[in-house]
């Protein structure tokens with residue numbers, strides 16, 4: 511059973527790992543992992559990035 515309160519990067523199988531929203535890389539225990547969350551249509555949306563650079567690229571695209 512997955513504990514939803516676990517810190518990101520702990521006990522994450524590669525198959526369950528999030529993909530970078532910018533470059534598509536699997537993010538597994540990356541120290542540069544960035545997560546962006548926002549509320550859309552009443553639910554929490556989450557986007558993962560493998561690095562600050564990828565997050566910045568996505569910010570530019572928006």
Ligand SMILES: [Zn+2]
Pocket residue numbers: 530531532533534535559560561564
């Ligand atoms: Zn990336």
